Amino acid sequence: MLTAIVIDDEFFAREELAELLHETGEVEVIGQAANAIDGLKMIHSAKPDVVFLDIQMPKVSGIELISMLDPETMPSVVFTTAFDQYAVQAFEDNAFDYLLKPIDPKRLKVSLQRLQKVKATQQTPHSEEQINALATKSLQQVPCVGHQRIMLVSIQDIESAYSDISGVHIQTADKQETSQLTLKTLEEKTELLRCHRQYLVNTQAIKEIQLLENGLAEVITKSGKLVPVSRRYLKALKLELGIV
Incomplete structure (x- = not known):
């Protein structure tokens, strides 16, 4: 059956x-x-x-x-x-x-x-x-769900995306939404860049990168939010931004 x-x-x-x-x-x-x-x-x-x-x-x-x-x-x-x-x-x-x-x-x-x-x-x-x-090669909008509504968030408005036990969350400058898409799909279908096992970041939304101990770092977005960067992904992030 x-x-x-x-x-x-x-x-x-x-x-x-x-x-x-x-x-x-x-x-x-x-x-x-x-x-x-x-x-x-x-x-x-x-x-x-x-x-x-x-x-x-x-x-x-x-x-x-x-x-x-x-x-x-x-x-x-x-x-x-x-x-x-x-x-x-x-x-x-x-x-x-x-x-x-x-x-x-x-x-x-x-x-x-x-x-x-x-x-x-x-x-x-x-x-x-x-x-x-x-299928479409890339996504220009990310569908997010809420109570009796579907929000379509433009990629350019997204500062970061992260996953936790409750799902995948899309963070813009002024709000947070929940999406049914996986981080893997967002990574493959959008310009969001992997910076941590549980986080993606929009490089266009980066204001500052703070270098921490043990090869770790934190991104500060243009709206002032913090996004963790792990050792594994810091080099790729710096290369993407043209930082030697």
């Missing part, structure tokens, strides 16, 4: 697909989400075999959501779209499956057969090259 999450901003589209999957007897729908950010959180917590993902959604699209996932741990992805077959040929060429809306139960069955083969052989559903061919 495959486990699945359905992500679509249209309620009736989600319900219809969930019902079709239930009727096959081959899939357990363990979650539904109305937007990419809630879907991202659900993917991280539930770890489904497959995500049925709408392409066109407000604020954060399905394509952008793919960019936010770690290629090494991401589930299989089946796009659901209203595009015609010629428009989605690029997705097929990159080994991503897709379903045209309204979804044909026969076409869904074909998709499930492919997914069952992947699960049976424990294959990696998508190579990193295939994902990168489709």
Whole structure:
């Protein structure tokens, strides 16, 4: 039995697909989400075999959501779209499956057969090259979640990012937000630079670097906040800033 999450901003589209999957007897729908950010959180917590993902959604699209996932741990992805077959040929060429809306139960069955083969052989559903061919190379905004809201924070406004037991936190000059993205994804998809095992820093936001004992350091940002720099990353930070 495959486990699945359905992500679509249209309620009736989600319900219809969930019902079709239930009727096959081959899939357990363990979650539904109305937007990419809630879907991202659900993917991280539930770890489904497959995500049925709408392409066109407000604020954060399905394509952008793919960019936010770690290629090494991401589930299989089946796009659901209203595009015609010629428009989605690029997705097929990159080994991503897709379903045209309204979804044909026969076409869904074909998709499930492919997914069952992947699960049976424990294959990696998508190579990193295939994902990168489709996904956005870099993120210009970082989605952050709050009570009944989704904040999109521009990379240029971020001073630092750090992780702790409660998640990944995005720090700007005047506020702190929480993101579902991992530090690894932020490091790979943005210009934020690793300066500590648990911290990334925006070099454009650095006002001063204080050198401490034992090869450690602290960054002081333009808004006056402190960001630790470990021995391991101090040399790379200095090189990035042109400091010999």
